[in-house]
Every structure is written in structure tokens, then in C-alpha cells.
Amino acid sequence: MLIWFLPTFLVFLIIGLPVFFALLAAPGILLWLNGQTNDITLLYRNVYNGMDSFPLMAIPFFMLAGELMNRGGITIRLVEFSQALMGHLRGGLAHVNVLSSILFAGLSGSAVADTSALGSMLIPAMEKQGYTRKFAAAITAASSVIGPIIPPSGIMIIYAYVMGESVAALFLAGIVPGVMVGVGLMLMIKFMADKYDFPVASRKYTWGERRQASLKAFFPLLTPVIILGGILGGIFTPTEAAAVAVGYAFIIGFFVLRTLTLKEVPEILSNAGLTSAVVLLLVGAAMAFKTVVSLSHAPEQLASLILSLSENPLILLFLINLLLFVVGMFLDAGPAIIILGPILGPIFTSLGVDPIHFAIIMSVNLTVGLATPPMGLVLFVAAAVSREKVETIAKAILPFLAVEIVVIFLITYIPAISMTIPRITGFAN
Amino acid sequence: MGGLASALAPIAFVNETVLRLGRAVGVVAIALMVIAILIQVFFRYVLGNALPWPDEAARFCMLWMTGLMAPTAFRRGGFVAIDMVPLMLPRVVGQVLTLFLLVVSLAVLLVAVNIGWSEVTGFGGKFATAALYLPTSFGFDEWFRIPRSWMMASLLVGVILLISVNIELVLRSVVTLMGGGHLLPEIPDAPAGAE
Numbered sequence: 076m077l078i079w080f081l082p083t084f085l086v087f088l089i090i091g092l093p094v095f096f097a098l099l100a101a102p103g104i105l106l107w108l109n110g111q112t113n114d115i116t117l118l119y120r121n122v123y124n125g126m127d128s129f130p131l132m133a134i135p136f137f138m139l140a141g142e143l144m145n146r147g148g149i150t151i152r153l154v155e156f157s158q159a160l161m162g163h164l165r166g167g168l169a170h171v172n173v174l175s176s177i178l179f180a181g182l183s184g185s186a187v188a189d190t191s192a193l194g195s196m197l198i199p200a201m202e203k204q205g206y207t208r209k210f211a212a213a214i215t216a217a218s219s220v221i222g223p224i225i226p227p228s229g230i231m232i233i234y235a236y237v238m239g240e241s242v243a244a245l246f247l248a249g250i251v252p253g254v255m256v257g258v259g260l261m262l263m264i265k266f267m268a269d270k271y272d273f274p275v276a277s278r279k280y281t282w283g284e285r286r287q288a289s290l291k292a293f294f295p296l297l298t299p300v301i302i303l304g305g306i307l308g309g310i311f312t313p314t315e316a317a318a319v320a321v322g323y324a325f326i327i328g329f330f331v332l333r334t335l336t337l338k339e340v341p342e343i344l345s346n347a348g349l350t351s352a353v354v355l356l357l358v359g360a361a362m363a364f365k366t367v368v369s370l371s372h373a374p375e376q377l378a379s380l381i382l383s384l385s386e387n388p389l390i391l392l393f394l395i396n397l398l399l400f401v402v403g404m405f406l407d408a409g410p411a412i413i414i415l416g417p418i419l420g421p422i423f424t425s426l427g428v429d430p431i432h433f434a435i436i437m438s439v440n441l442t443v444g445l446a447t448p449p450m451g452l453v454l455f456v457a458a459a460v461s462r463e464k465v466e467t468i469a470k471a472i473l474p475f476l477a478v479e480i481v482v483i484f485l486i487t488y489i490p491a492i493s494m495t496i497p498r499i500t501g502f503a504n
Numbered sequence: 505m506g507g508l509a510s511a512l513a514p515i516a517f518v519n520e521t522v523l524r525l526g527r528a529v530g531v532v533a534i535a536l537m538v539i540a541i542l543i544q545v546f547f548r549y550v551l552g553n554a555l556p557w558p559d560e561a562a563r564f565c566m567l568w569m570t571g572l573m574a575p576t577a578f579r580r581g582g583f584v585a586i587d588m589v590p591l592m593l594p595r596v597v598g599q600v601l602t603l604f605l606l607v608v609s610l611a612v613l614l615v616a617v618n619i620g621w622s623e624v625t626g627f628g629g630k631f632a633t634a635a636l637y638l639p640t641s642f643g644f645d646e647w648f649r650i651p652r653s654w655m656m657a658s659l660l661v662g663v664i665l666l667i668s669v670n671i672e673l674v675l676r677s678v679v680t681l682m683g684g685g686h687l688l689p690e691i692p693d694a695p696a697g698a699e
Contacts, residue, residue: 087608090601091590093583096609103612119619120628123567123659129559132541132566135534310549318541344531345573352530352573353582355566356662410584450588 078371080105081418084364094410095353098360102367114370118363125362126355129314130236134358135351136317137227140298140324141183142343147328147335149295150192153178156292163279166268168201169214170261176218177257178292180225181299184232186445189219190453194460204274209471212461216446216453216468217475218260223408223442225253227302227317230408230442233354234434237361237416241431242313243306244502248435248493252486256439259478267474294327307500354409361413368417378422388426392487395419396440400480403444407452411441431503435493439486443479446472509687512675516689519579519672526572526665533569537562556635564636564655571662579669579691596681603677606670613667620660629653 084101088094099118106114144150157174164170172193179189194215201211223230226246235242267273280288302320305311311319328335368374385391402411416437423433445453448469458465486492497503544558577583590598590605623629629652636650676688 088586089589091585091587092605092608093585095583096612100608100612116619119616119623123656126570127563127567129563132537132562311545315541315545318538319545321538322542341531344534345527348530348534348569348573349577352570353577355570356574405586407584
């Protein structure tokens, strides 16, 4: 009977119950009907124990670091650096948009932060240069999904915690897929630029000017080096690296660039705290939900159902990608990972798919879902920033989504794309 | 309608005031978390001395930050949900559904507060934290070991605040359902997103 908590949960979710309550209500009701009232207490305990975690602390820290970097005027330095490198190409500002997203991804693990920070700067600039507003908003939204793929990444910290994987391994596995999404988008821009005669953003920068722009962007660009270098070098845990990133962003903003003021600090802390609090509660609820998933033997039953469709892992991975893509259309990446990770992860691991590889497939697919209509969160943010209709951006983004879907399938069927760096560095088998 | 609106005003005022205080404490908590972990890193790698308390102190702060700030996010509509169905339905049906969902949420919270109270006051709460102490004399020669229940109370307080917010949202939903939506004061600030 307990297996019924999954359909009950889905019904709650579809009719609009907040994910946090749905994660607790569905198993709670079924446990109560089953007479397992003591296990309801276990649900509560697991919410608390799920939140009481040192690795989870990296989430508020990375959010805070991103917020400090953004307020500290670091975004404009990244855009200027990108323009110095790529502004002279046809479709230059569109390329700059994508390259800035790749660089921004090394500082912040959030697609929403990327869209709002880069969009507010680049969409008006692109419009001024003759791009349509819908195109500018579409490429901003499409490239922002790189944010949670390239480390640091909020959703990968969540996945690693909920599924008991190594954060460092997931961070490393996300580097190449994130860059691939960026390169794919740039190739599509090049194709469109040649076809539609996109404008050139600026004259070619001299090497001296490029060096100047590099120096201005030097300190922000050092952040991912400190984070990943610290983790890989065994100096910090990911949580400590995140705290160091906060300290670094604070020092850069206050003492090096002098763009932050003390007056701004409470609001920055408050924004990071509010966003993190929701995520932490969700993760706590997910840990409780995971307990009931195990108690109900749902993964085993779902596994036999899925295996009845096909026993070929390649076909199953194709089907699971379709499922994830559809889920991503309606649900944000974080909650979707929290819900589906404990159910799907064990099934595919038992089929011989490496858990790190599966984590990347899931993370990239669901992250792309952030930019897919009808509920893609970054589409709404891009619409707000550009004052363009969501439907219009949703049509303009289709060529870029096609590129991202191709990348998802490449990542799915060529494990080496995501697994090579973790294996070389000894973080995966 | 007038009665409901007058019942709503004090609850909204209390929520606004208490949650503002909660956010202020949450802001301090997140700052302390960073400081604690940076101290941990500094002592371990620079001074070669691994301190026992920063890890637990930072978790203590994180739990309280979550308990005190999540209710603000809930009040501002920042709890992640798929709200397509309530929006697609005819206005009145959608509002009835919204009210139903709030009642389900309230039921979850009431069960949680009941369990939470017995957890904090029960066996588990009687243990002490591993490394957190408070000085009880000016000479720092007497220390009080912080009980685990002080950490566990963070979730209980969070649930109580969520109940208070939920009651306000239920009342707002009833007023809206009765056609008095225009009478409701705006809840300040934009939604806080989870992604």
C-alpha cells in the first residue's frame, strides 16, 4: 500500500501544493493509513537531520558569494573581458553573452542570477546594436543554463548530498558538459550570424587592450581557481571552499575593487539567506521522502516496470532523458533532482551506469529545463529583464534548445565527456 | 467579510513584525556561519590546530537561519510549486483549490508542531551538543554546555512561524474567495525563488 505515496505525491504536485509540503504530506498520509504512525515521527526527524549537515552549508555560502560578486560590479568586468576576446566577430555580442555566462558560471551556481545579472546589461546593449529583443533575451536565457552545470553548482551540491555522492566529483564532471553547451551555442550563433548578417560588436581589440581587460577581470576569474584548486588540492572541503569564496568576494568587493559598501551587506546576506532557507527545507523534506522511498521498495518496483520496457540501458537512458526533459518543463531543477534522484539513481546504477555519470545526465537535462516553456524559470526572468513576452522568447529560444538537447544526448551516450576529468583526478573510478 | 478582514490585520501585523525580526537574526546567523568556517580553515591550515566547535556552531546558525527565514519566503510566495492548475481553472474553482492546498499545508504543519514539541522536550533533546559551550561567568572559568534541544528548537520555531503565516494566507484566500481580494493589503517584496 505504501507504494501509493508516489501517485499521491504526483497528484499533490500537479494540483499546486508546494513541493516541501507535498514531499511530507503524501508519505505522511500513507503511513498514517498504514498504521505506521511512529514512522511519521521518523519523517520529522529526517527533515531535521537532513538539514543538520556540514556539506549542505555550501549552498548558502555559494549563494552568498555569487550575490557579493554580482553586487561588487564583477559582472561588468567579465563582460568587458569577453568583449575584448570575441566582440569583433560577426554576432559578437551574442558570443560575448555566451562567454560571459561561461565565466559567470565559475562564480555563481545559479541560472537565475546569470540571466538577471548579464541580461540587464547585455540585452539592452544587443538591442542597441540591431539584434531583436527576443533574440537577445533568448540567447541570454539559453546561455544562463551553463551556470548550474559548470562548478560551483547549487544543484550538484544538492544531488551529491541527497544521493551520497562526492561534491568534488560532480563539480569536476560538470566542467566539460558546461563548456560544451557554451561552444554549441556559439556554433549556432555563428551559423545564424552568417545567415542573418548579425552585427559586429566592436573593432578588434589590440593585445594591449586585451591584456588590460584581462587584468581588470583577473580577481573575479581567480574565484573558480581558488574553489576548485582548494578542493582538488585537498586544502578545503567543498563547504570550506565555499566559505573561502565568500571571504574572497568580500575582500575583492570592499578592498580591491571598492565597489561594495557596508550598507549593502545586510540586504546581500538577507537575499542569500532567504533563498537558501527554502532550498535547505526542501532538502530536509527530500531526505524524509527518501526514507519512505526506501521503506516502500518503490525503486525496485519502478525498476522492474522500467526494465519491462527494455533491458537495453541505452534505450532506457533515452527514455529517461525524455522523462527528465518533460519534468524540467514544469519543475525547477533543484526540486526535480530532490524528488527524482532517490527514485531513478539506484535504478540506473544497478543497470551499470556510473552514479556520477547519471548525476550529470540528470543535472544537465533538468537545468536545460529551466529554459524550456511553459514553466522555465529563466524564461520568466529573461522576460522581466527584457520586457519581452515569454511566448515570444520561448519561440526564439528553440534553435538554442535544439543545441542543448544534442549536448544532453552526447553526454548521455559518451560517458567520457563527463567522466574523464573526475577519473584523471582520482575522484571517480 | 469585515470580520475576516479585521481578524487578518493583527495576524498580518504580527507576522510582518516577527518575520522582520527573524530575518534580522537570520542575517546575523549567516554572517556567523561564514566567520566560523573561515576560523576553522585558518586554525587548521595556518595554525595547525583543528578547533572542535566551528563545524557545530556553523550548523547551529544554519538551522536557525533556515527556521527563521523560510517563513518569510513562504509568505512571499517563494515556496516552489507548480501553480499551473490553479491558474488554469476558472477563478472561483482555482481559489477553492488554493484554499484546499493551504489547508493541506496547515495539516502538515500542525502534525509537525506536535511531533516537534515532543522531540525538543523529549529524550533526544536532553543530550548536549558535542562542542558548544556558553560562558556563565565574567572570568570565563565556568561554562554551560549547550543542550541539543536548542538546536532542535530551530525547526520547531520555524514550523510555528510557518503555521502563523499559513493562517494569514488561509484568511487572505477566504477573503479573496468572497470577492474581497481588492481589500487585502499587499505582502511586501517580490517572491524569493529557490533556484
